[in-house]
Amino acid sequence: MYFFARLSALIVAVALLSGCERQDAPPLDQQLYVWQRQWTPAHEAALRDSRADFSTLRVLALQAFPEAGWSRARIDPALLKRDGRPLIAVIRLDGQLKSLDRDAVTAQIQQVLGDWQGQGLNLSGVEIDHDAGNARLPAYREFLTHLRAVLPATIALSITALPAWLDSPELPALLSTVDSSVLQVHAVSDPRLGLFDPDQARQWTKAWSRITSKPFYLALPAYGVALLPGGGGAPVVESEVPIERGGKRRELLADPRQLSRLGTELRNDPPAHLAGLIWFRLPLASDRRAWSLTTLGAVARGDALDSRLALKLSVQNDLYDISLSNQGNLDSAWPERLTLAVQGCDGADALAGYALQQRPDLLTFTRLRDGRIPAGGQRAVGWARCAHIDQGGSNVDP
Secondary structure (H helix, E strand, C coil): CHHHHHHHHHHHHHHHHHHHCCCCCCCCEEEEEECCCECCCHHHHHHHHHCCCCCEEEEEEEEEECCCEEEECECCHHHHHHHCCCEEEEEEECCCCCCCCHHHHHHHHHHHHHHHHHCCCCEEEEEEEECCCHHHHHHHHHHHHHHHHHCCCCCEEEEEECHHHHHCCCHHHHHCCCCEEEEECCCCCCHHHCCCCHHHHHHHHHHHHHHCCCCEEEEEECEEEEEECCHHHCCEEECCCCCCCCCCCEEEECCHHHHHHHHHHHHHCCCCCEEEEEEECCCCCCCCCECCHHHHHHHHHCCCCCCCEEEEEEEECCEEEEEEEECCCCCEECCCEEEEEEEEEEEEEECCCEEEEEECCEEEEEECCCCEECCCCEEEEEEEEEEEEEEEEEEEEC
16 A cells, blocks of 8 residues: 555656646747838749748838928738738837827828728738837827727737837836837947847846736847948948948848847747747848848748858850859858869959959959858859869868
């Protein structure tokens, strides 16, 4: 009897321990910002190829600026209707606006919502993107309270939020007025320090989870910018839209590996109330400052990241086209150097971005400027007219 009593106690203890084990956390929702002001035919492929990994589209719909006034993004409603995913219309109210005219702003928002719904779009929410200073949070709360009251109950209201608001005692009251918040943890301070600091992002996320009682999301970067010389020592930031300005550009790019590690940590141990991640921004094929959609999807899924550069030679009548292909799922920087073992060359040249040094038995292509080869893509490096190029004796140096 003693044996069976001990056995029963052991079984009960194991069952209790099993019940106390942490259950697998539900996967974090993955969403996308669509931030182009002018839609192009490239949106069709980008939306199609993003469907498997991203549940919801947060689409730039309307902007208000201090001098320029109101501006609508020129979306493709037919494309969004075919896509069918839930849409959140993002209303960008510039932080430099002296004040928010409650009635005028509300009327503009209602006009956009009416137009979108009239076109049969699957509208599920509105996001207000307003970088209000801490001193203006009480007035912002009053505006949001009014807006929530006039929006249909079926339309969720969210706001983009700044980490600086953590210092304000007004924050809990502000968050109580909306259904959810989107904490922006990228490019919130001096961009010269980088687009993203994972340690700082973790601290902000934990602090936000302790203050809010509503679901919140993290807005994460999947893009780059260039810093150009500006007046007074402050740099000018060039992002999606080219800026006509002289001077050397310094390119900054969010590191997919950093973001992948953060995503893994958040999935394994999600802070309270964290509902998901929103990636800025949907990359188009022509978007040279955004991660490729292949890399973005791999990061969102938590896949292992790898870029595999391979030399590609195409030959016709002794004329070789020399290029590099990226066969991995991680965008790759252009390699610093490419050397090819050759025989009997009577002509060769490098294409833009590389310089060529030529010896009778060796061609060396050296990188002159930075660039990226997207995952699954390729980049031409040069050409050579040779009797033979030994691919096995050639090297790609990072």
